[in-house]
Every structure is written in C-alpha cells, then in structure tokens.
Amino acid sequence: MTVIRSAGLVVATVLAPAACGTLSAQEQRAVIASPTAESRAELARVVSTAFNGQPVALADDALTRESTLTLERRTPPGPQGRAATGRTLDAPERLNLVLRGSRCFLVRAADGREWELTEARCVPADAAR
Numbered sequence: 001m002t003v004i005r006s007a008g009l010v011v012a013t014v015l016a017p018a019a020c021g022t023l024s025a026q027e028q029r030a031v032i033a034s035p036t037a038e039s040r041a042e043l044a045r046v047v048s049t050a051f052n053g054q055p056v057a058l059a060d061d062a063l064t065r066e067s068t069l070t071l072e073r074r075t076p077p078g079p080q081g082r083a084a085t086g087r088t089l090d091a092p093e094r095l096n097l098v099l100r101g102s103r104c105f106l107v108r109a110a111d112g113r114e115w116e117l118t119e120a121r122c123v124p125a126d127a128a129r
Contacts, residue, residue, distance in 0.1 A: 029067040029125035030099035039120040046115045067125045069095040
C-alpha cells in the first residue's frame with residue numbers, strides 16, 4: 001500500500017479487486033501505464049478537483065499498480081503540531097480508475113461522478129499484472 005500525506009488529504013492506494021463495484025459491460029478496472037510528468041500533474045489536479053480543491057500530493061506510482069485511490073482527511077494538528085486525536089473519524093473516500101474503450105476515467109465511488117483523464121495512458125488492470 002502506498003500512503004502519501006499532504007496538507008489536505010492522506011492518500012493511500014490499495015489493491016481492491018472489487019473496488020469499482022459494478023462496472024458496465026464497456027468498462028473495466030484500469031491502471032496508468034508509463035506515467036509522465038503531465039499525466040501525474042493531471043491526476044493530482046483531478047483528485048484535488050474531486051475534493052473541492054483540497055491540496056493533494058500523490059506518489060509518482062499512484063494508480064500504476066492498483067485501480068483504486070483511497071483518501072482520508074488529514075487530522076487537524078493539535079497545540080503541539082501533532083494530530084489532535086491521532087486519527088480522523090471521517091470515512092475514507094475512494095476514487096476508481098476505469099477504462100471505457102480507449103478513454104480513461106476517474107470515478108468517485110460515493111456518487112459516481114467522473115472526470116476524464118486525457119494525459120494518462122490507461123490499460124486494463126488485469127493486463128498490467
């Protein structure tokens with residue numbers, strides 16, 4: 001599991017075989033193949049947009065091995081600068097990467113809202129293993 005902490009969110013990529021829930025016949029779980037600086041920047045922008053502009057920092061290999069990003073809100077700092085309670089009580093959010101034909105989409109699991117990734121080259125997750 002890859003975990004990245006940022007100013008606004010904690011991002012973890014996890015292997016989740018059924019993470020995309022029910023996919024249509026035209027959709028399949030996807031991963032990013034050969035990420036570039038442009039595709040990484042686009043992914044960070046889209047993830048930030050999906051969460052109302054909250055800043056995020058993603059690992060260079062985000063969504064290159066797993067098709068799901070799991071995000072947790074960062075615990076606000078207490079008086080000494082450390083996490084006030086040690087953990088956040090908000091439920092984690094998930095974003096799933098899916099391939100529809102040759103087009104790649106990041107889908108928010110909670111509501112199905114999606115964003116197309118145009119810079120990333122996606123391949124079926126099963127083929128990447």
